[in-house]
Amino acid sequence: xxxxxxxxxxxxxxxxxxxxxxxxxxxxxxxxxxxxxxxxxxxxxxxxxxxxxxxxxxxxxxxxxxxxxxxxxxxxxxxxxxxxxxxxxxxxxxxxxxxxxxxxxxxxxxxxxxxxxxxxxxxxxxxxxxxxxxxxxxxxxxxxxxxxxxxxxxxxxxxxxxxxxxxxxxxxxxxxxxxxxxxxxx
Amino acid sequence: xxxxxxxxxxxxxxxxxxxxxxxxxxxxxxxxxxxxxxxxxxxxxxxxxxxxxxxxxxxxxxxxxxxxxxxxxxxxxxxxxxxxxxxxxxxxxxxxxxxxxxxxxxxxxxxxxxxxxxxxxxxxxxxxxxxxxxxxxxxxxxxxxxxxxxxxxxxxxxxxxxxxxxxxxxxxxxxxxxxxxxxxxxxxxxxxxxxxxxxxxxxxxxxxxxxxxxxxxxxxxxxxxxxxxxxxxxxxxxxxxxxxxxxxxxxxxxxxxxxxxxxxxxxxxxxxxxxxxxxxxxxxxxxxxxxxxxxxxxxxxxxxxxxxxxxxxxxxxxxxxxxxxxxxxxxxxxxxxxxxxxxxxxxxxxxxxxxxxxxxxxxxxxxxxxxxxxxxxxxxxxxxxxxxxxxxxxxxxxxxxxxxxxxxxxxxxxxxxxxxxxxxxxxxxxxxxxxxxxxxxxxxxxxxxxxxxxxxxxxxxxxxxxxxxxxxxxxxxxxxxxxxxxxxxxxxxxxxxxxxxxxxxxxxxxxxxxxxxxxxxxxxxxxxxxxxxxxxxxxxxxxxx
Numbered sequence: 001x002x003x004x005x006x007x008x009x010x011x012x013x014x015x016x017x018x019x020x021x022x023x024x025x026x027x028x029x030x031x032x033x034x035x036x037x038x039x040x041x042x043x044x045x046x047x048x049x050x051x052x053x054x055x056x057x058x059x060x061x062x063x064x065x066x067x068x069x070x071x072x073x074x075x076x077x078x079x080x081x082x083x084x085x086x087x088x089x090x091x092x093x094x095x096x097x098x099x100x101x102x103x104x105x106x107x108x109x110x111x112x113x114x115x116x117x118x119x120x121x122x123x124x125x126x127x128x129x130x131x132x133x134x135x136x137x138x139x140x141x142x143x144x145x146x147x148x149x150x151x152x153x154x155x156x157x158x159x160x161x162x163x164x165x166x167x168x169x170x171x172x173x174x175x176x177x178x179x180x181x182x183x184x185x186x
Numbered sequence: 187x188x189x190x191x192x193x194x195x196x197x198x199x200x201x202x203x204x205x206x207x208x209x210x211x212x213x214x215x216x217x218x219x220x221x222x223x224x225x226x227x228x229x230x231x232x233x234x235x236x237x238x239x240x241x242x243x244x245x246x247x248x249x250x251x252x253x254x255x256x257x258x259x260x261x262x263x264x265x266x267x268x269x270x271x272x273x274x275x276x277x278x279x280x281x282x283x284x285x286x287x288x289x290x291x292x293x294x295x296x297x298x299x300x301x302x303x304x305x306x307x308x309x310x311x312x313x314x315x316x317x318x319x320x321x322x323x324x325x326x327x328x329x330x331x332x333x334x335x336x337x338x339x340x341x342x343x344x345x346x347x348x349x350x351x352x353x354x355x356x357x358x359x360x361x362x363x364x365x366x367x368x369x370x371x372x373x374x375x376x377x378x379x380x381x382x383x384x385x386x387x388x389x390x391x392x393x394x395x396x397x398x399x400x401x402x403x404x405x406x407x408x409x410x411x412x413x414x415x416x417x418x419x420x421x422x423x424x425x426x427x428x429x430x431x432x433x434x435x436x437x438x439x440x441x442x443x444x445x446x447x448x449x450x451x452x453x454x455x456x457x458x459x460x461x462x463x464x465x466x467x468x469x470x471x472x473x474x475x476x477x478x479x480x481x482x483x484x485x486x487x488x489x490x491x492x493x494x495x496x497x498x499x500x501x502x503x504x505x506x507x508x509x510x511x512x513x514x515x516x517x518x519x520x521x522x523x524x525x526x527x528x529x530x531x532x533x534x535x536x537x538x539x540x541x542x543x544x545x546x547x548x549x550x551x552x553x554x555x556x557x558x559x560x561x562x563x564x565x566x567x568x569x570x571x572x573x574x575x576x577x578x579x580x581x582x583x584x585x586x587x588x589x590x591x592x593x594x595x596x597x598x599x600x601x602x603x604x605x606x607x608x609x610x611x612x613x614x615x616x617x618x619x620x621x622x623x624x625x626x627x628x629x630x631x632x633x634x635x636x637x638x639x640x641x642x643x644x645x646x647x648x649x650x651x652x653x654x655x656x657x658x659x660x661x662x663x664x665x666x667x668x669x670x671x672x673x674x675x676x677x678x679x680x681x682x683x684x685x686x687x688x689x690x691x692x693x694x695x696x697x698x699x700x701x702x703x704x705x706x707x708x709x710x711x712x713x714x715x716x717x718x719x720x721x722x723x724x725x726x727x728x729x730x731x
Contacts, residue, residue: 028242035238036231040206044238093203093213098221106231113235120239121246126631129665139240140247145205161334164201171236172345176318 019059023052026069033073036106037080037099038090041139047083051076077103119177123170131166138163189215191226192375193385194348200230204237319343320379321360327481329354330370339660341640349374351387355478362397364411366390367475390417390430390475406456409436412447417472428453428467438462489726490547496726500709501527507566508532508710510682512545512553522553522562535564535682545706546578546641552706558698561684569674572714575604576645576658576723577682581638581703584608590699591644592708593685597624600676603685604646605699610634612657612664614646618671627655629665641706643724648675649714656717661724663717682708 030051035044054075062071081099084090094102106113124132134152137143143151149159189196189212199216202208208216220227240246321344331337332350344358351370358366361379368374372387383403393400393411400411402418406425409418414432418425427436433449438456448454448464456462469476497511509526522535537553539560545552553562575592587608594601603615610631617624633642645658650673656666679686683701709723 031242032235032238035241036234039204039234039237041241043206044241089208089210089213092210093208093217095217096221098217101221101227102231105227106235109228109231113232116232117235117239120236120243124246126634128632129630129663132630135240136247140244160201160205160207163205164197165335167201167204167233167236167240168197168347170240171233172318174236 015059018064019056022068023055023072026072027052029069030072030076033103034076034080036102037094038083041142043083043090047076047079050083051079054079116174116177119174120170123173123177126173127166127169131162131169134159134162135166187211187215189219191219191223191229192377192383194373196226200233204234318345319361320346321358321376323356324359324365325355325357325478327355327478327485329356339640342637344376346376346378349376355475355481357478360397360400362400363394364397364400365392367478369475384418384420386420386422388417388419388472388475390415390472393432403439405439407436407439407454407462409434411435414450417467417475419471424455424457426453426455426465428465428469428472430467430469430472436462487547487549490550493547493550493726497525497707500723501525503711504528505711505713506709507712508535508564508708510535510562510705510708512551512706512708514551522564524564532564532566535562537562540683543704545704550706552580552704554704555683555701558700559684560700562682563679564682565679566677566710568712569600569676570712571650571673571675572712573602573648573675573677574645574709574711574713574715574720576643576707576709576711576715576720577705578641578643578707579701579703579705580641581606581633583638583702584610584633585702586699588613588685588699589701590681590683590685591701592680592682592710593699594677594680595686597687598676598678599623600674601678601680602648602675606633606701610637612644612646612659614648614655614657616648616655616669616671616675623671625670627657627665627667627669629657632657632659632664645715645720645723647714647720650675652714658720658724661721663720677710
C-alpha cells in the first residue's frame with residue numbers, strides 16, 4: 001500500500017498516525033484471534049486494549065516490511081496468557097495445551113471459516129425481527145443482558161438461551177449457504 | 187461432570203463460554219472433551235468464531251436495517267438510502283483505546299466509509315433461498331413441547347436439532363422416508379435425513395426400503411435399520427430395542443465392535459456397561475404409538491368442528507367487514523358468500539377462474555389460485571381509520587415479483603396492496619394522496635421455500651391511530667414499522683389473489699401479480715386488532731373457551 005514506509009521514531013506524530021492506521025485495520029482480526037481463546041466479549045476487548053498499549057510501546061521494533069496483523073497477534077497471545085493466569089475458570093477451560101491447539105487448528109480452518117462467515121450478513125437478514133433486534137442489542141449496541149431481558153419480558157436465563165438459539169440458527173444458515181443449493185422437497 | 191458431543195449440555199457449555207457465564211465445572215468438562223474429540227473441537231472453534239464475528243463486525247448490523255422492500259421502483263430506494271446510513275464509528279458503546287483516538291477520528295471515518303463502500307455490492311446474496319430441513323412434523327396428538335424451545339409447526343419442516351416433547355405423540359417423517367412416532371417425555375435429536383439420536387423417550391420407527399440404513403443412536407446402543415419396523419424405549423441408563431418386522435443391526439454405544447442382528451419378534455436390552463441381552467419383542471408396550479395414525483385423524487376432524495364453532499362466534503364481531511370462510515363449496519360456481527354478521531355493508535365476492543381444493547382439514551374446502559386470471563373480486567365501501575387483514579394460505583410458489591394476497595384496484599389514494607414479494611418478504615403498500623406518494627411496509631423475509639405447501643396464517647394490521655403497521659405469521663408479529671400515511675383508508679373495488687392495475691402501464695413487468703396457492707379463510711376488520719387478537723384468530727377455538 002505505502003511504498004515508502006516511515007521509520008516510526010523519526011517523526012512521533014507520523015508514527016502515531018501510522019500505528020493507528022495499522023492497528024485499526026488489524027483490530028478486528030486481533031479481536032477475533034483473542035476471542036478464539038477468550039470468547040466473552042468484554043474480557044476479549046479488555047485483552048485487546050491491553051495488547052494495543054503494548055503494541056504502541058513496542059512499535060519502534062516493528063518492521064514495516066512485515067505484515068502487521070501476525071506481529072500484533074503474537075503480543076495478543078502473550079497478553080491473553082497473562083490474563084488467563086489470573087482467572088481460574090478460563091485457565092481450567094484452556095489448560096493442558098488446549099489454548100495452543102485451538103490457535104493452531106483455527107489457523108488450519110481459516111479458509112473454511114472465512115468462506116462460511118461470508119454468508120453471515122445474508123443470514124442475519126433472514127432472522128425474524130425480534131431475534132435480529134436481540135442480536136443487535138447484544139452484539140452491536142452492547143446493551144447489558146439485564147436490559148435486553150427486561151425489554152423483551154424474558155428472564156436473563158431465557159435471554160441467554162435465546163441468544164444461543166439464534167447463533168445456532170445462524171450457524172446452520174451459513175453452513176447451508178456454503179453448500180450447493182439442493183432446494184426444498186418437490 | 188462429563189460432556190458428550192453432540193448434546194444439549196455441550197451447546198449450553200459453549201454458549202456459557204461465549205457469554206462468560208460458565209462454571210468451573212463446565213470449563214473442566216469442556217476442556218476434557220475438546221482435547222479428546224476433534225469433531226467437538228472443530229465445532230467449538232466454528233461457534234466461537236461466529237460469535238466473535240458478530241461482536242466485532244459492526245457492518246453486519248447497519249446493513250440489515252436497510253432490507254426494505256420497494257414495490258414498483260425495484261431497487262432504486264436502496265441506492266439512495268445507502269448514502270445516509272449511520273457510520274459504524276467505534277464509539278458504539280466501546281471504550282476508546284487511546285485518548286488521542288478522537289483527534290484522528292477523521293481517519294476512522296474514512297475507514298468506516300471504506301467498509302461501507304465494500305458491502306454495497308452484497309445485497310443480492312440474500313436471495314439464495316435454501317432449505318435446511320431434513321424432516322417434517324407430520325402428525326401430533328396432544329403434543330406438549332418443552333417451554334425452552336419454540337414449538338414446531340404441524341406440517342412444517344424440521345431442521346437438524348433437538349425435539350423436546352414433554353407429553354403426547356408426534357410423528358416425524360424424515361426426508362429419507364423413515365417415519366418415527368415419538369411419545370413424550372422424550373429428548374430426540376434430528377441429525378440428518380437418515381439419522382437421529384434419542385436420549386430419553388419411547389419411539390417406533392417404520393423404515394421403507396429406500397431409507398434402509400436409517401440410524402438411531404441412544405446412550406447405550408447404535409441401531410441401524412435393515413428394512414423394518416422397530417421400537418426403542420430409552421430411559422435412564424437403559425435402552426430397549428424391539429423389532430416388529432424385518433431386521434435391525436445394533437452395536438453397544440460403549441464401542442464394542444460386536445454388531446448383532448435382531449430379527450422380527452426379538453429385541454435386546456442394553457444397560458450400563460454390561461453386554462446387551464436378548465429379549466422377545468413386546469408389541470403391547472408400543473400400542474399407543476401404533477395408534478397415533480388413527481388418533482391423528484380424529485384430532486383433525488375435531489379441529490375442523492372447533493374451527494366452525496369459533497368461526498360462527500367470529501361472525502358476531504361488528505368490526506368484521508368481510509369473512510370468506512370458503513366453507514360452502516358449490517353453492518354456486520362463482521359466488522363466494524360473505525359470512526360476516528355485518529355483511530349488509532359488503533356484498534358477496536365473485537370468483538373468477540380458480541378451482542376448489544382441500545383446506546386445512548380433509549373435509550374443509552379451500553379455493554385454489556392457479557392461473558394468471560384466477561381471482562376473487564369484492565367491493566368494500568367506506569373510509570376507515572384502521573384495518574386488519576388476515577388469511578390462511580397455502581403457498582405453492584412465489585412465481586411473480588409481487589404475489590397478491592389482497593390488492594385494491596389501481597393505485598388510488600388511501601388504498602392498499604397486501605402482497606408477498608418473491609424473496610419471501612411480506613409487504614403492505616399504503617397509497618397516499620398525490621402522485622408517487624406511497625409507503626411500502628415490509629417484513630424481513632419470512633416466507634422461505636420451507637413454508638411452501640403448508641397452511642400459514644398471515645395477517646397485517648394497519649393502525650391509523652397508533653400510526654403503525656404490523657405483519658404477522660402464524661399469530662406471531664414478525665415486524666412493526668411506523669405508518670407515515672394518514673387515514674382515512676379505503677378499499678373500494680379489490681381482489682384476492684390478483685390485481686387489477688387499471689391505469690398502470692400495460693407493458694409494466696409488475697402488472698402480473700397473481701397468487702399461486704390456496705386460501706381457506708379471509709377476514710377483513712375495520713379496526714386494528716391487537717397482538718392477542720391476532721394470536722386468538724390464529725389459534726381459533728383453542729384459547730377462547
